[in-house]
Amino acid sequence: MSNRLQTEQIQQLDSQHHLHPFTTHQTLRAASGPRVIVKGEGAYVFDSEGNRILDGMAGLWTTNIGYGSKELAQAAYDQILELPFYNTFFKTTHPPVVALARKLAELAPANLNQVFFGSSGSESNDTAIRLIRHYWVLKGEPKRRIIISRKNAYHGSTIAAGSMGGMSHVHQHSYPVYEGFRHVMDPYWYGESFDGETPEAFGLRAARAIEDEILRCGPENVAAFAGEPVQGAGGVKIAPDTYWPEVQRIVDKYGILLLADEVITGFGRLGTWFASEYYGIRPDLITFAKAATSGYVPLSGVLVGDNIADALMAENDDFNHGYTFSGHPVACAVALKNLEIMERDRLVPRVKETTGPALARMLARFKDHPLVGEVRSVGMMGAIELVADKKTRRRFSDLGRVGLICRDHFFRDGFIMRAVFDTMVCAPPLIWADTQFEEASAVIER
């Protein structure tokens, strides 16, 4: 059968049986159908017609070591033969989950020494929400239930994580959104600052919106503040330098917990193992997923602070929460090997030394283009925000169309970026070399 025929068959079956995440199915059917990705190797994926595509999104902020690692395949194979699955619920454990928990505690900030595992970022945030509320019950302050997060945040698609998230188009869907979440402004200087407001002044104003909300709710009712160190799915919104220190001051002042959602920023994307280290913050919980295994198998978790862990340990009762696949042995074995490879190949320091600066240089080439409002990057995540009028920062009236055009173009030209409305987002695998930056740059320019 020819490649074309095979592709069409897959597309037809896809449209008959497969509902895609975050997709307008009508548009998908009206177009020529989804691109069928069949293989990955290094920095590239290949479609069913044999086209090679440079992956500028690391899958979905995920494949940090790139595609096709035989070492990860071997780690999964060995673990499947040894022990493919056992639960960790009923007073049992196994070597890979213990080894991984220990390794993560070693890589994480010093006060985070316990790990609660899951399979997806959404699950890890649900776990964190339950831990936060349970903690305050154990501390004798059950009224502390409100979690403050930010507009434009993405924390996942389960109902609790989706409620904590602040993207209006996700919330518009009419599922019952849980009570107890408040959303304040995000630290998006380019889009939200007043005329003439410096990034530093704006960063302080954005952080103080959290304090205003704490006071509105009554500090005795507030449990935690949750935020992504860099808003990823929201369009790579990088807070000014003044923001996170002020956030830390505020959560300390009111004694509320800090949850850093590092589902994207964890495992080296900013040139440190966790972005909390990059920004010098001291979260009580870090949620992680995606790049823990470079996406080869699903694994997520919450790194839990000693304060919360101590309260749990002191309780003479069950913490009634968990997933069948919490600490899945195969996922843990793959994660351990993935972290070993990242350390061996120095992928994290390389973000600081070479790949991060190369991404910044690549994006900077476009900053004077008449359609480019702002380019921004930190480590190996960056964005080009397009505007209709550079001087006034006026957006295009049909927000999102630019994204669609770019997406089509990228597919034709063999390079994938992500479009967040009119912002072109790039977060490559951490293995990119000069040739990949050159290749990407040429397509972006076209």
Ligand code: PLP
């Ligand atoms: N948190 C952040 C910051 C994310 O970017 C995502 C997904 O992109 C999630 C949570 C949800 O993760 P998952 O899709 O694995 O449930």
